[in-house]
């Protein structure tokens with residue numbers, strides 16, 4: 292009897308432990324998470340076209356290089372079986388060709404098919420892609436992904452706050468977030484939050500948040516008026532993080548939207564996700580009303596005026612370097628980047644005709660033929676050739692630059708080859724392909740010393756941190772181009788109206804939260 296009891300106990304322990312072990316093995320099975328996404332903001336008010344190579348698409352394991360928080364030794368890398376497909380990030384530009392879009396989407400879908408099924412998908416997009424003949428490309432993309440991977444996978448979407456959230460994008464994603472700072476100093480933190488939220492929901496077994504509140508806010512403003520470095524953007528966006536700390540809320544976001552495309556989805560949006568219906572709804576309405584209440588307080592982040600006034604102010608100023616944002620053709624907002632209008636105005640002025648004039652650095656103008664000729668002549672030689680206005684020649688013709696070649700640099704990812712040519716007292720950067728000049732090293736590696744220059748003119752909107760820290764004074768010039776900051780000049784035909792501030796006297800819109808059906812249902816869960 293005693294022996295039987297011992298045997299029974301041993302059997303129980305052995306069997307019981309085995310069961311426990313099995314349970315542990317099941318628990319430790321890592322979630323399978325795919326990664327995909329395309330990021331670009333593309334202006335439909337620019338004659339430029341964006342082709343597939345502009346996305347510099349990375350495939351498979353190369354995709355991890357975009358995300359330091361998924362490096363091989365990172366905690367997050369070990370929390371899932373990651374299955375990256377294709378991610379492409381393009382500089383802002385003109386509308387994406389249909390061929391480029393279809394090719395990138397098809398490649399992504401084919402790669403997704405190889406490793407199904409998925410517990411999760413990290414969908415990394417900007418949200419302001421325009422494609423020839425297709426509305427709401429990100430909405431189209433996520434639907435086509437759903438058709439492949441199904442409707443149970445938890446999709447967590449990361450966006451730029453200058454992206455657009457259509458209702459169908461809101462429906463087909465489960466988790467969604469966007470940056471909370473402009474300039475986007477929190478881009479990586481924001482993408483990491485997208486992944487953290489996804490992992491938390493999968494590991495806890497909670498899955499898709501039960502509620503998604505979506506509120507279209509009929510406001511359309513340029514990014515240059517909505518920096519979070521100054522009010523009212525600063526206080527408005529400061530409300531987002533505390534809102535997400537409430538129990539029952541997973542995440543919240545305020546999207547400014549993208550002003551240089553003409554579709555019904557181009558407007559601001561507030562979205563909140565979570566499991567507490569009441570809190571999700573109230574929080575979304577609180578953020579939407581907070582935005583609406585400060586709508587008239589948004590102003591350009593720096594003094595903004597015509598180019599003529601800007602350059603006159605810079606010449607007479609005692610503060611150097613005096614930086615002028617050449618905003619209309621800003622390649623980081625979607626301008627073609629080769630508008631010659633501003634440079635033509637500068638070189639026509641008598642002040643800059645001789646070497647002894649005020650020193651001015653102009654960044655930049657693409658001119659592949661000019662660059663080729665400069666290579667043939669070499670550093671120190673004299674050159675006379677034209678550059679620019681190959682794509683956007685609506686405002687000025689290709690510009691003839693006659694001067695001395697001071698530098699030729701090879702190997703930049705975007706520009707490929709860069710040439711500095713001195714014309715009078717102006718140092719002009721001519722590139723083989725367009726490139727934004729955002730960092731001090733972009734200048735110093737060409738032998739330029741922007742801190743010592745009297746004037747620096749850059750194709751940019753608000754100054755990104757390094758240039759902002761460098762400036763002694765700064766104005767933003769309302770120059771012409773594909774991303775003209777004077778929205779009244781753009782001539783919208785398809786955005787929803789009324790829209791603030793285009794329709795300044797509009798009545799208060801309905802800012803009630805709209806609950807969006809979950810991605811695996813067609814109706815609202817009650």
Ligand SMILES: [Zn+2]
Pocket residue numbers: 451452453475
């Ligand atoms: Zn942005």
